[in-house]
Amino acid sequence: MRTTYWLVLLALAWLVTAMIALQIGRRSAAASARRVTLVGTVKEIMQGIVDPSADVVWESVATNITAAGIEEKAPKTDDEWAVVQHSALMLAEAANLLKMEGRAIARPDEANTKSGPDAPELTPAEIQEKVARDWSLWLKYADGLQDVAINALRVTNARDVNGVLEVGDALDKACENCHLQYWYPDDKKPGRARTPGPRPSSTKQP
Numbered sequence: 200m201r202t203t204y205w206l207v208l209l210a211l212a213w214l215v216t217a218m219i220a221l222q223i224g225r226r227s228a229a230a231s232a233r234r235v236t237l238v239g240t241v242k243e244i245m246q247g248i249v250d251p252s253a254d255v256v257w258e259s260v261a262t263n264i265t266a267a268g269i270e271e272k273a274p275k276t277d278d279e280w281a282v283v284q285h286s287a288l289m290l291a292e293a294a295n296l297l298k299m300e301g302r303a304i305a306r307p308d309e310a311n312t313k314s315g316p317d318a319p320e321l322t323p324a325e326i327q328e329k330v331a332r333d334w335s336l337w338l339k340y341a342d343g344l345q346d347v348a349i350n351a352l353r354v355t356n357a358r359d360v361n362g363v364l365e366v367g368d369a370l371d372k373a374c375e376n377c378h379l380q381y382w383y384p385d386d387k388k389p390g391r392a393r394t395p396g397p398r399p400s401s402t403k404q405p
């Protein structure tokens with residue numbers, strides 16, 4: 200009888216402790232959630248941060264063929280390397296922005312971004328739904344970008360010109376993988392023409 204009494208008391212004490220812990224946990228999660236403010240949409244982050252930074256990486260090393268001959272372009276001075284390093288850093292950190300839950304794909308007034316009536320692109324609402332349906336899959340593609348961007352940072356820190364060239368190809372794939380999954384998934388089907396998406400504009404070495 201006495202043992203049962205103590206057991207019940209112990210169970211109650213445990214329950215109260217667990218509930219308090221849960222409350223504290225909830226409160227601190229809410230507090231830390233309030234500390235971040237989602238300002239841009241995925242589209243704006245693409246236009247304003249991801250695309251321009253990737254362009255810097257892609258264009259930093261190139262072979263330009265002109266009337267004057269073949270010019271091998273690569274960063275040379277500390278300042279020139281710093282620009283590429285900063286862009287690699289922007290890409291790596293931009294992946295974190297993409298990994299923040301609750302961010303809109305586009306503004307409400309950008310609901311129809313299709314390039315034509317039969318265009319293969321999904322609308323922002325359709326993309327949003329796809330992302331919400333499997334958040335961990337979205338994280339996988341953002342991680343894909345982040346891994347390559349961290350590599351880009353590593354090779355630029357090492358001033359490895361060939362490394363930048365190789366990482367450029369990997370970067371292109373990381374962008375394309377996510378776009379094929381969420382933006383124009385129909386392009387994955389064989390026989391479909393590839394949508395002219397964001398492409399590296401530099402001429403690459405063979």
Ligand code: HEC
Pocket residue numbers: 241242245246249250253297304305312322323326337340341344370373374375377378381382397
């Ligand atoms: C985790 C997924 C993901 C990754 C990785 C990603 N993108 Fe995107 N991107 C999107 C989505 C989703 C859209 C479509 C948003 C929209 O425009 O409706 C988009 C759209 C774009 C756009 C079009 C923006 C516009 O004007 O509408 C550009 C440009 C772009 N991405 C560039 C890139 C580049 C360059 C990379 C790689 C360095 C990249 N993206 C990597 C998800 C991704």
